[in-house]
Amino acid sequence: MKKISIIIILFLMPYMLFAQELSLDSCRSLTLQNNKQLLHAKLEVKAAEQVKKEAFTNYFPKISAQGFAMRASDYMIKEEIPEANLPVYDGNPLNLLQPTQFAYFPGMQIETFDYTNIAALTAIQPIFTGGRIINGNKLAKIGMEVSEEQLEIKKEELILKTENYYWQIVMLQEKQQTLNAYLQMLQSLYKDVSVAYQSGLVQKSDLLKVQLKLNDVEVKKYRLENGIEILKMAFCQHMGIEYSGNFQLSDSLTLIETPETVYVNHQQALYNRKEYDMLQKSLKAEKLKKRMILGENLPQISLGVQGLYLDAFDKQNSYGIAFATVSIPISGWWGAAHKLSEHKIKEEIAQTELQEKSELMLLQMEKAYKDLNESYRQIKIAEISVKQAKEHLKIVSDNYKAGVVNTSDMLEAQAALLEEENKLSEAKSNYKMKVLNYKRVVAVDLQ
DSSP, rough: HHHHHHHHHHHHHHHHHHHSOOOOHHHHHHHHHHHHHHHHHHHHHHHHHHHHHHHHGGGGGGEEEEEEEEESSSSSSSEEEEEEEOOOOOSSGGGTTSSSOOEEOOOEEEEEEEEEEEEEEEEEEEEETTTHHHHHHHHHHHHHHHHHHHHHHHHHHHHHHHHHHHHHHHHHHHHHHHHHHHHHHHHHHHHHHHHHHHTSSSSSSHHHHHHHHHHHHHHHHHHHHHHHHHHHEEEHHHHHHHOTOOOOOOOOOOOOOOOOOOOEEEEEEHOHHHHHHHHHHHHHHHHHHHHHHHTTTEEEEEEEEEEEEEEEEEEEEEEEEEEEEOOOTTTTHHHHHHHHHHHHHHHHHHHHHHHHHHHHHHHHHHHHHHHHHHHHHHEEEEEEEHHHHHHHHHHHHHHHHHHSSOHEEEHHHHHHHHHHHHHHHHHHHHHHHHHHHHHHHOOOOOO
């Protein structure tokens, strides 16, 4: 029985987890842990890191091994030495010119070199490559740094989207609460009108007006519930978790920060933008590429050593060899001059792009701050409108009870309050996103 209970608890644990409230911080953490787009960006960083490590290996000697084995169908060297009388050497070289004694040589046939085995181990160390190794490593480092910055940008984008989902759901939940309160008012009004109708104080048309409004609210309530559920499904997919409609969000649309509290100096913020740093790295990369082209057309100097094993002519020998190589490109300078001009133009393009996009980023910051102030003013106006709608509803309600106004006026006042409260919820949700967007464009850490 105890084992069965443990199994049931383990089975229900995911549902127990999602039945709890999720805070904004927990939603952020889930997104950063599970989002598939972020996983792709992390893999890009790992790939760039391997490129950087591969470039570093160019500083070290290139070691290679070679082997060659050959066997011929016949001897490749065949020589025949004819018979002859050879002078006898008595120790005096002068006597070889006029020999008096001879020795008979019967002649012989030489047949050899029908096979050979060669093995070599070579190590070549580049000494001067026109700066290509150094610049190649710098380029690889820039590539890895750019991929890391792209990862951070992707994290910020995902956090922005997470908060967007979060505050949209909070807004819809508050609209749901407002709609439920409105529904209770309508149901209470319906009871009052029903009693008045049965007493003959109002016409049936008044009762039907309330019934129609109740029907309309029921439809809106159903649509709102469906909208919340679809949004929660999309939110769970974004966070990389299985969907469960049981979870609730713990925050409410309370105003915390005013525009003045989040403002930063835009010119200083520009230098902290990852996009600005990436543009600078792009300019630096173009300069390095130009140096790489120049390095390809400079002399290349290398030192090398080789161990050689030779098995041929029925003999086995080993040798140690040291060598140096110098390669001087001559005809390549014609094409290289055009390549250098091309990369010089690309460097100018990168410089122009840096200036242009810097101006656009500053403009983006200014617009984001103006949008933030506008959104803040919309909240203040919406708060006044809600207060006025409540006062209006109270006056109409008192007059309705006194018989001064009719049912249509009461329904209109209630609907006006619902509309203004929904506008306030939308304004607060929109302000939350404007704050986050402003922090993002002024390079405030969102994580």
